[in-house]
Amino acid sequence: MTRTQRWDAIVIGAGIVGAACARALAMDGLAVLVLESGFTGGSTTAAAMGHLVAMDDSPAQLALTALSLALWRDLAVELPAAVEYDACGTLWIAEDDAQMEMVRLKQQTYRDAGIACEQVLGAAALSALEPNLRSGLAGALLVPGDGVIYPPSAAVWLLAQAMARGCVVRERCRVDEIADQSVRCGDEWLHAHVIVNAAGGGAVALTPSLPIVPRKGHLAITDRYPGFVRHQLVELGYLASAHEMSSESVAFNVQPRATGQVLIGSSRELVGWDASTNRRVLREMLDRAQRFMPALRDTSIVRTWRGFRPATVDKLPLIGRWEPTAGVWIAAGHEGLGITTSLGTARLIADMVMGRTPAFDVSAFAPNRALPAAEVAA
Amino acid sequence: MSATGALVTMAIDGREVRVSAGISVAAAMLDAGVIAFRRSVNGSDRGPLCGMGVCYECRVTIDDVAHRRACLVMVADGLRVSTHACRPERSEGPA
Amino acid sequence: MERREQVLRFAQDDRFDILVIGGGPAGIAAAARAAECGLNVLLLDEGADVGGQIWRRRTGSLARGAARAWFTRLEASGATVIRGASVVDAARRADGGFTVTAERAAGALLVDAGVIVLATGARERFLPFPGWTLPGVIGVGAAQALLKGGASFRGKRVVIAGSGPLLLPVASALAADGASVRLVAEQARSRDVGRFALGLWRHPATLVQAARYRAGFVGTPYTLGTWVTAARGNGRVEEVDVTNGRTTRTIACDLLSAAFGLVPNTELARLLGCDRTDGMVWVNHDQQTSQAGVYCAGEPTGIGGVELSLAEGEIAGLCSAGHPGDARALLPRRDRLRRDAATMDRAFTLRPELRTLAHADTIVCRCEDVTLGAIKADWRMRQAKLYTRAGMGACQGRICSSALEFLHGWEADTTRLPVEPTLYSTLTAEPATSAPSANHGA
Ligand SMILES: Cc1cc2nc3c(=O)[nH]c(=O)nc-3n(C[C@H](O)[C@H](O)[C@H](O)COP(=O)(O)OP(=O)(O)OC[C@H]3O[C@@H](n4cnc5c(N)ncnc54)[C@H](O)[C@@H]3O)c2cc1C
Ligand SMILES: Cc1cc2nc3c(=O)[nH]c(=O)nc-3n(C[C@H](O)[C@H](O)[C@H](O)COP(=O)(O)OP(=O)(O)OC[C@H]3O[C@@H](n4cnc5c(N)ncnc54)[C@H](O)[C@@H]3O)c2cc1C
Ligand code: FES
Numbered sequence: 001m002t003r004t005q006r007w008d009a010i011v012i013g014a015g016i017v018g019a020a021c022a023r024a025l026a027m028d029g030l031a032v033l034v035l036e037s038g039f040t041g042g043s044t045t046a047a048a049m050g051h052l053v054a055m056d057d058s059p060a061q062l063a064l065t066a067l068s069l070a071l072w073r074d075l076a077v078e079l080p081a082a083v084e085y086d087a088c089g090t091l092w093i094a095e096d097d098a099q100m101e102m103v104r105l106k107q108q109t110y111r112d113a114g115i116a117c118e119q120v121l122g123a124a125a126l127s128a129l130e131p132n133l134r135s136g137l138a139g140a141l142l143v144p145g146d147g148v149i150y151p152p153s154a155a156v157w158l159l160a161q162a163m164a165r166g167c168v169v170r171e172r173c174r175v176d177e178i179a180d181q182s183v184r185c186g187d188e189w190l191h192a193h194v195i196v197n198a199a200g201g202g203a204v205a206l207t208p209s210l211p212i213v214p215r216k217g218h219l220a221i222t223d224r225y226p227g228f229v230r231h232q233l234v235e236l237g238y239l240a241s242a243h244e245m246s247s248e249s250v251a252f253n254v255q256p257r258a259t260g261q262v263l264i265g266s267s268r269e270l271v272g273w274d275a276s277t278n279r280r281v282l283r284e285m286l287d288r289a290q291r292f293m294p295a296l297r298d299t300s301i302v303r304t305w306r307g308f309r310p311a312t313v314d315k316l317p318l319i320g321r322w323e324p325t326a327g328v329w330i331a332a333g334h335e336g337l338g339i340t341t342s343l344g345t346a347r348l349i350a351d352m353v354m355g356r357t358p359a360f361d362v363s364a365f366a367p368n369r370a371l372p373a374a375e376v377a378a
Numbered sequence: 379m380s381a382t383g384a385l386v387t388m389a390i391d392g393r394e395v396r397v398s399a400g401i402s403v404a405a406a407m408l409d410a411g412v413i414a415f416r417r418s419v420n421g422s423d424r425g426p427l428c429g430m431g432v433c434y435e436c437r438v439t440i441d442d443v444a445h446r447r448a449c450l451v452m453v454a455d456g457l458r459v460s461t462h463a464c465r466p467e468r469s470e471g472p473a
Numbered sequence: 474m475e476r477r478e479q480v481l482r483f484a485q486d487d488r489f490d491i492l493v494i495g496g497g498p499a500g501i502a503a504a505a506r507a508a509e510c511g512l513n514v515l516l517l518d519e520g521a522d523v524g525g526q527i528w529r530r531r532t533g534s535l536a537r538g539a540a541r542a543w544f545t546r547l548e549a550s551g552a553t554v555i556r557g558a559s560v561v562d563a564a565r566r567a568d569g570g571f572t573v574t575a576e577r578a579a580g581a582l583l584v585d586a587g588v589i590v591l592a593t594g595a596r597e598r599f600l601p602f603p604g605w606t607l608p609g610v611i612g613v614g615a616a617q618a619l620l621k622g623g624a625s626f627r628g629k630r631v632v633i634a635g636s637g638p639l640l641l642p643v644a645s646a647l648a649a650d651g652a653s654v655r656l657v658a659e660q661a662r663s664r665d666v667g668r669f670a671l672g673l674w675r676h677p678a679t680l681v682q683a684a685r686y687r688a689g690f691v692g693t694p695y696t697l698g699t700w701v702t703a704a705r706g707n708g709r710v711e712e713v714d715v716t717n718g719r720t721t722r723t724i725a726c727d728l729l730s731a732a733f734g735l736v737p738n739t740e741l742a743r744l745l746g747c748d749r750t751d752g753m754v755w756v757n758h759d760q761q762t763s764q765a766g767v768y769c770a771g772e773p774t775g776i777g778g779v780e781l782s783l784a785e786g787e788i789a790g791l792c793s794a795g796h797p798g799d800a801r802a803l804l805p806r807r808d809r810l811r812r813d814a815a816t817m818d819r820a821f822t823l824r825p826e827l828r829t830l831a832h833a834d835t836i837v838c839r840c841e842d843v844t845l846g847a848i849k850a851d852w853r854m855r856q857a858k859l860y861t862r863a864g865m866g867a868c869q870g871r872i873c874s875s876a877l878e879f880l881h882g883w884e885a886d887t888t889r890l891p892v893e894p895t896l897y898s899t900l901t902a903e904p905a906t907s908a909p910s911a912n913h914g915a
Contacts, residue, residue, distance in 0.1 A: 152859040223445045286901045297898040300445045401623025408624045413608040413709050420842040425608030429615030432596045434867035
């Protein structure tokens, strides 16, 4: 055993959530240590699309994503080129009149939450904005405040900001156990007033009763076709795909990368940690995308990959104090929105840790909240 | 050179050239004096490196399909090559 | 866009017993031997013709010697051969067999097979030095491949600088084409180099003679212990610096051929989960990999030349066809050739100075224009990739990660489908096995 100093805070995990938390706590003046078993941004954060998106699956989700987007926009001027921030906005695509109705409801919901979305586009306007979409679509809602980033570089940058304020980062250092105000790495115990478990999908191994399950997703990326797509395009059906904890679903979700590449999603599967590529699901996902964008079929696919969203049954992350263990806080379970909500999560954690009142009621994120258990069944 | 001596006509960046049938597009381009096949991400000229389909430095647009490897595609009558091209493609929707 | 509409799909009862991927010497030998055993064999190759790197023919020209004998034997064996098919995915099915996806000009190709023989050969190793991205800087085998593809280097001033037994045959081929070869520089200096360079590494006799002829009589200098340090030019290579560590000189040229030996193509083997040792695909006595039903022959198991590739191919063909007994007689020969290969490998060991050629502003990843200075030596390949995009481009690290393996001692990152970039429509082609569900018209 080594004698070590006592830190104000130890953050476990240098994914985008841990990196954002470390930055927020360091900016509040705390002495922060980050422990990461692999390397910064190398896990789920490296697998994500990087869509910064307002989502309204529940009022709490809308509040957290809206707060996060405001924080991202505030940071935009500071972000280095490597983060590839692009305020491209989201187009929620409606296939038919029934979905156009949903578009208008969505617009109302967003407006009520203070999210700018003045424009509901008809078929012609949509086609003018995104000429590679097939003809015959009904229209779309434009959410101009949404954007895109490159997640691993964002995590690296957030952590660099923390380090500039004295935060220390140890990579290739796995935490094996969390106890009252302390963590164990191999045979070394480290102590802190505050322990933040931000280990993503790995959070459950450290705090076993956390209700996080892996939700697998595939993505594919093309070679460079600058201008092929200009906004993040998402079909309205994506909401249902993300909402229902069904065993399997795909949705049209296509993103312009700063490189001119087209990133194509998305799929959701509940198959545990099975890391193999599900060729059938991948094919269905690509089929779905080419139904909306027929010109995709002539592009060149450079690579495909998959990742595991750390999911909860009610689609809300676990943010708050973990009562059973002294000094322990949870910032995990961000499913398919952790890139977006990393900044909001960090703000809430810092507010709570520092004794400030968060901007909105956070009880919906309480790590020990009651969850509708039955729905998990796939 | 092809043993049969047959010739085909292809176009490189709009310029028509007569080349032996059965040679690769990369060979035809080099013989036509074209040495820069694509422009790199930062804007420098690149030409074939490996000659065997591995390096992707010989990527050109062939018959409107971007990112084809010139060293693996054989010339054909009427084939159109453009260099430095990675322009958006469209197949549907209004002009 | 109709022309890529067609998906070639073999019906269920057309399932192949054995699928050989790669039609170089190893793949040809494997396919011929397996088909001669009466099995239903398919051979796929990405090239316009089979033959691989060494037996690649100039279009319209006739094969000679061993190549000709093997082409004839392959044809007589009854194996089905499909050219111009790049395999981009291979996956094990629930029944233990495999579904393999290939891209062809005419559309996707989906094949079901019980056993796979990987004979995917090797590519050249490129190392970064200032100016190596200039047009006109190409590989050594690359010059040969382009020649065989119909290019002419007549009248061009050529410098060949690199390593391995390919330098002289390529010099002779270029000279025969009318190029003016100014220098052939081999970086290695060991006593064994001459032995291998002058043909003990079993080149076809004609090439060896040509090499001797050119090297001996035309006056092209062949120097050992000499390597390239920089290339310069305005938009294309115009001159190169070569050094022997003491003196450096500049040579004007139109073409620089610079490659440093071969690296095995192991992407498909890695995708299928085959174990590797020292970067080579591990195989047992029967050429079977760590994955049941997956065999491997030729360069992916270790760089060893055409004779070894043939021997391994024959053994893989016989063993995958269920006739390991017939392969016994071939084993001693294969094992002797492997020992020779190890000696050759040592003779051409890359000198440490080659690690210092690239400067901080020298591009390492050519697809994404990532410089050496942007990459930290204490990272792993995956970090370099995620943080700098090195290896994320079209070649998927085939060039830069082989270089970084040498420069920083790293291991390649994971391989995922497609093993090489492929048309979107190749990945949406539906295999025959799931065709019935398509009829329900969801
Ligand atoms: C296919 C896909 C697409 C997505 N697209 C989007 C999108 O467009 N927009 C969006 O907002 N979100 C998206 N997401 C979701 C997003 O990726 C995640 O919500 C987010 O990355 C979670 O971040 P994290 O920091 O919690 O987890 P991670 O990035 O997994 O970070 C956790 C870190 O903890 C480390 N760790 C684990 N255990 C230990 C231990 N015991 N000791 C030390 N360290 C440990 C891990 O190594 C890892 O680095 C997507 C996800 C997937 C899979
Ligand atoms: C560029 C080059 C030039 C060479 N020149 C000479 C020479 O002049 N003299 C000499 O003695 N030796 C030469 N060699 C060495 C020679 O290649 C080997 O000794 C011998 O050819 C190895 O045979 P093989 O069957 O193992 O591999 P290869 O001959 O390399 O054959 C592999 C085959 O697999 C195919 N392939 C690979 N991946 C895929 C895929 N995914 N899908 C479909 N097909 C695929 C390739 O198109 C190729 O035809 C050269 C090697 C290289 C790389
Ligand atoms: S020259 Fe390397 S892929 Fe064509």
